[in-house]
Amino acid sequence: MKRILVVKLSSMGDTLLSAPVFEAVRAGFPQARVTVLVEPYLHELFLHSRWADEVLAYSSEGLWQRGFLLRAWRTGRFLTGLQKRHFDLALDLTGSAASSRLVSQCGAGLRIGPGLPGLNASYDHLVPLPAGRKRTSYETDLFMARALGLAPRPLERSGGIWNVPDEARSFAETFWKANRFSAQDMVVALNPFAAYPTREWYPSKWAMVIRELDANGVKTFLTCLPAQKDRLQEIEKQAGPSLPSYSGRGVLPLLALYQKSALWVGVNAAYRHLAAGVGAPTLTLWGPDPIQKDHPYSIERHPQVLKEVPCRPCRLTVCVDKKHECMVALQPEDVLKAIKRSLKSLVRS
Secondary structure (H helix, E strand, O other): OOEEEEEEOOOHHHHHHOHHHHHHHHHHOOOOEEEEEEOHHHHHHHHOOOOOOEEEEOOHHHHOOOOHHHHHHHHHHHHHHHHOOOOOEEEEOOOOHHHHHHHHOOOOOEEEEEOOOOOHHHOOEEEOOOOOOOOOHHHHHHHHHHHOOOOOOOOOOOOOOOOOOHHHHHHHHHHHHHOOOOOOOEEEEEEOOOOOHHHOOOHHHHHHHHHHHHHOOEEEEEEOOHHHHHHHHHHHHHHOOOOOEEOOOOOHHHHHHHHHOOEEEEEOOHHHHHHHHOOOOEEEEOOOOOHHHHOOOOOOOOOEEOOOOOOOOOOOOOOOOOOOHHHHOOOHHHHHHHHHHHHHHHHHO
16 A cells, blocks of 8 residues: 545544544555545644645535536546546545545545445445444544554543644744733633534623633633634623634644643534644533533543533534523533633642
C-alpha cells in the first residue's frame, strides 16, 4: 500500500472524533503517501496534523448549490484528479452517498467502506458492523480501523491528539495580551452555541455566569462560528459590552486558545471535541442527547452539568412537547458550582 486515500466527509464533530483513526493509518503505513479528503473548513487543521502527505477538500453540499452542468463538470474534474493519483487503497470513513460515490470512482485498487444499506456496490470490501443497535460515527470508525489491522490509540490523552502549530500559539499570545489576560489569571473559554437550538442554553443565564465569574476573579472569553457572531450581542447586552471573543473562520487559532485556557465550558457542539483534542479540560452543559454515545471522554476530566429529565434522550432539533425542560431546568448556580469543582480539581492536580 504505497498510496492511500482516507475519506471523511462528515460534520466537524464527527471528523474530529476520527482523529485516532487517521493517526493509526499514518502509523500503520509509515512508508505510504496518505491523502486525506475532508470538508473545506477542516482543511487547514489536517494540513498541520502530521498524519497526511496531502489534504484535499470537497463539499458536496456546496456543489448542490450550483447548476447541474457546473456541478457535473466540477465533480468530473475532481474524480479525474483522484484517479490520476493511482491509489492502492481507498478507505471511506463516512458511509454517505457522496463519499461512497467518490470512493467507487476514484480508481483505487482496493476500496473499503462500512457495511451500510445501499452502499454494497461502492466497495470491494465491506466492514461488517454489529447489528441491533445504533452506532456513533466514532464507533464505526474504530470498526473500520480494526478491519485494516490497525489499533487506534485512545482519543483522550495527556497533551491532546491534535498538533498545535506555532502560528496558532502566537495568535493566542497576542489574544491574551490584547485582552489583558496575565499568566496568573484563571481564564475560561465559553462556547454558548450549537448546531441545534435544543442543545443551547439561554443568553440571560450565560450572562449571569459570566458576571459571577468576573466578580470572583475568573476571566472569560467567548468563541463561536462566524455565522453565530451576531448572536453574541444577546449575551453582551446583559453581561456587559465588548466581551473578549473569537469568531474567525480558521480553527487553528482555537487550538491554541483552548489549550491555553484553564477550562472550556459550553454546550454539546463540535468545539468541545476541539478543546478535548488539545488536552484542555471541558465542562459540557448537557441537553437532549444521549451521554453514553455522544461523550467518549472520562467523566473526571470532562464532566457534564445536567438536570435529569424523563424525555432524555430525544435528539430533537426542536422541542415540541416538554418546553425544553432539559435546559430550562438548568440554572446558573448549577453551572457555577460545576465550574468551581472543575477548577478546584485542576488546582489540586
